[in-house]
Amino acid sequence: MFLTHDEEKMCNGEYGDTVRKSMDILVALGDIYGAEKFVDISSAQVSGVSYKTIGQAGLEYLEDLASDKSGYATIPSTLNPAGTDLDNWSELGFPADFASKQTDIVNAYGQLGISKTCTCTPYLIGNVPRFRDHISWSESSAVAYVNSVIGARTNREGGPGALAAAIVGKTPLYGFHLDENRASTLIVDVEADLNGADFGALGYAVGQVVGDGIPYFKLNNVPTNNDLKSLGAALASSGAVALYYVENVTPEFDTIALSNEVNDNMAVSTEDIKETRDKLSTASGYADLVCLGCPHASLEEIKDVANFVCGKNISNELWICTSINIKAAADRMGYTKMIENAGGHIVQDTCMVVAPIEDMGYESVGVNSAKAANYVPSMCGLKVIYNDFENLIKFD
Numbered sequence: 293m294f295l296t297h298d299e300e301k302m303c304n305g306e307y308g309d310t311v312r313k314s315m316d317i318l319v320a321l322g323d324i325y326g327a328e329k330f331v332d333i334s335s336a337q338v339s340g341v342s343y344k345t346i347g348q349a350g351l352e353y354l355e356d357l358a359s360d361k362s363g364y365a366t367i368p369s370t371l372n373p374a375g376t377d378l379d380n381w382s383e384l385g386f387p388a389d390f391a392s393k394q395t396d397i398v399n400a401y402g403q404l405g406i407s408k409t410c411t412c413t414p415y416l417i418g419n420v421p422r423f424r425d426h427i428s429w430s431e432s433s434a435v436a437y438v439n440s441v442i443g444a445r446t447n448r449e450g451g452p453g454a455l456a457a458a459i460v461g462k463t464p465l466y467g468f469h470l471d472e473n474r475a476s477t478l479i480v481d482v483e484a485d486l487n488g489a490d491f492g493a494l495g496y497a498v499g500q501v502v503g504d505g506i507p508y509f510k511l512n513n514v515p516t517n518n519d520l521k522s523l524g525a526a527l528a529s530s531g532a533v534a535l536y537y538v539e540n541v542t543p544e545f546d547t548i549a550l551s552n553e554v555n556d557n558m559a560v561s562t563e564d565i566k567e568t569r570d571k572l573s574t575a576s577g578y579a580d581l582v583c584l585g586c587p588h589a590s591l592e593e594i595k596d597v598a599n600f601v602c603g604k605n606i607s608n609e610l611w612i613c614t615s616i617n618i619k620a621a622a623d624r625m626g627y628t629k630m631i632e633n634a635g636g637h638i639v640q641d642t643c644m645v646v647a648p649i650e651d652m653g654y655e656s657v658g659v660n661s662a663k664a665a666n667y668v669p670s671m672c673g674l675k676v677i678y679n680d681f682e683n684l685i686k687f688d
């Protein structure tokens with residue numbers, strides 16, 4: 293890999309040990325993937341935050357890096373969801389020993405200069421790259437969104453790679469950073485009219501077929517940003533999708549998307565969507581915990597749930613997961629009160645997959661996210677029911 297004089301100094305430790313270690317990771321990635329040089333980036337999004345997923349070894353690695361005090365994030369950078377609501381963990385029933393480890397992890401990231409905003413939808417709250425910006429993001433659903441809906445450029449980074457990029461402010465130039473690798477590989481004709489959880493089912497079904505390719509959707513409906521958030525998350529979880537196009541909707545659908553001839557096609561019917569929806573559930577009836585907000589909920593999604601539950605009594609447990617910022621906006625709008633008065637909670641910083649819900653007495657989880665339906669059984673060992681939120685919430 294070609295290195296500038298300054299990049300060589302970073303590699304030689306002239307900017308301190310944390311920068312040197314970060315360059316080691318980035319140069320290794322660049323060598324593996326055949327990058328010719330580095331590119332400057334404008335944003336980082338760092339996964340590997342929950343104590344459930346990185347454990348004691350991850351905590352010690354971060355504390356070690358932070359204690360050196362020789363390297364800090366040089367660009368706007370946010371964190372992926374943590375394993376607890378960082379402020380209200382006790383009221384919500386999170387185990388105290390887990391919460392304490394979780395706080396230590398987030399504090400170590402904070403000492404490294406990463407914003408302690410823990411969310412998988414940073415594009416809703418201020419970590420918002422511009423069209424064609426080079427960035428380094430690691431949450432797979434956020435990668436799919438930012439590449440596809442915003443048109444920024446990122447690979448599906450791992451947590452350590454994104455952290456290293458946040459500190460150095462650069463990433464190796466390869467893969468999805470290059471226009472030549474952003475052409476679509478599969479045309480998807482969607483014959484079904486889609487609503488709500490259908491978008492996740494579509495993403496799940498197509499992700500299984502396309503793998504790490506780039507699907508190009510022809511839809512009957514004009515999707516909302518929330519629909520695109522669900523679609524991309526599902527594509528990135530059943531497949532390894534980093535980028536998709538929707539005809540007449542997402543940037544570059546009429547330019548880069550079709551710059552190579554696409555020979556693969558698939559059609560998705562109403563019956564396919566129904567079958568996929570059914571397949572995503574491993575239980576029936578009502579779940580004891582309904583957990584919405586995968587990826588983290590937008591204010592509009594919270595508003596819809598608030599209006600739906602207002603004035604009623606919810607008899608299963610309800611969490612709507614989101615960022616601290618959207619929670620604050622929901623508080624001010626009165627949505628939080630409406631949901632709490634009905635017996636539900638807005639839970640910030642965490643989610644049903646990275647929280648230790650399997651240790652909190654729950655057995656089945658109701659979700660309207662195909663990504664969550666895919667991961668809750670494997671990462672939490674719990675049963676899952678996939679449906680629109682209106683069909684998951686039970687009232688007295």
Ligand SMILES: C[C@@](O)(CCOP(=O)(O)O)CC(=O)O
Nearest residue numbers: 339340341342345372431432
């Ligand atoms: C499942 C996921 O959304 C959350 C867990 O990731 P992590 O704990 O931040 O590494 C990660 C991903 O899909 O990129």
Ligand code: SF4
Nearest residue numbers: 412433586587643645
């Ligand atoms: S599992 Fe869903 S809610 Fe949790 S971090 Fe991933 S996308 Fe966000």
